Amino acid sequence: GNAGLCEHGFWDSSSEGDARYLEERGPLHGIGPYEGMEETVTLDKITDGQTYTLLVGEKAHYWTSEEGQRRQTLWAYSYTSYNRSCTFEQTRSIINDYDRCLAIGGEFGDNPCKRSWGSLHPGGLSFVMCDGSVQWITANIDIFIFGDLATMGGSEIIDFP
Numbered sequence: 001g002n003a004g005l006c007e008h009g010f011w012d013s014s015s016e017g018d019a020r021y022l023e024e025r026g027p028l029h030g031i032g033p034y035e036g037m038e039e040t041v042t043l044d045k046i047t048d049g050q051t052y053t054l055l056v057g058e059k060a061h062y063w064t065s066e067e068g069q070r071r072q073t074l075w076a077y078s079y080t081s082y083n084r085s086c087t088f089e090q091t092r093s094i095i096n097d098y099d100r101c102l103a104i105g106g107e108f109g110d111n112p113c114k115r116s117w118g119s120l121h122p123g124g125l126s127f128v129m130c131d132g133s134v135q136w137i138t139a140n141i142d143i144f145i146f147g148d149l150a151t152m153g154g155s156e157i158i159d160f161p
Helices: 098-104 143-150
Strands: 002-005 054-057 085-087 124-129 134-138
Touching: 002 054, 002 143, 085 143
Parallel strands: 002 085
Antiparallel strands: 054 124, 124 134
8 A cells, every 4th residue: 555755754654654645645644633634535535636646555575595586475464564655766776676676775875775665566566556456566657757656646747658
């Protein structure tokens, strides 16, 4: 499930919230004590447009290390960073090789490798959008457009087919 953009915090957890939260959260964000976090998301709250907002996507990786075996989304697990993914505006965050993602490194350490997206399909991954359609997202997508697709209320203008 899409928790939102993680460039300024981890919106899959109710422990981190500030003024940017309402713009950067996804439709399946964490809820908590902060203003705006307690509300249920209804379709009218997806102001970026249901066609242009990610709802559910793939999270699968190839890995060789023992560490990698413990790092992928687990749908029935109650710890929030494992049952929802978020989007980092880093190209390594949508590749399907966990160990390669770790080796590339970058801001936010290993979080883009374990909290983002991935697919075992060559060349991209599938997402269900908030309008119910299924879209193929190429692994070559502009990472900032991908980041815009992750938010439900950031008022971004997206040129996406």
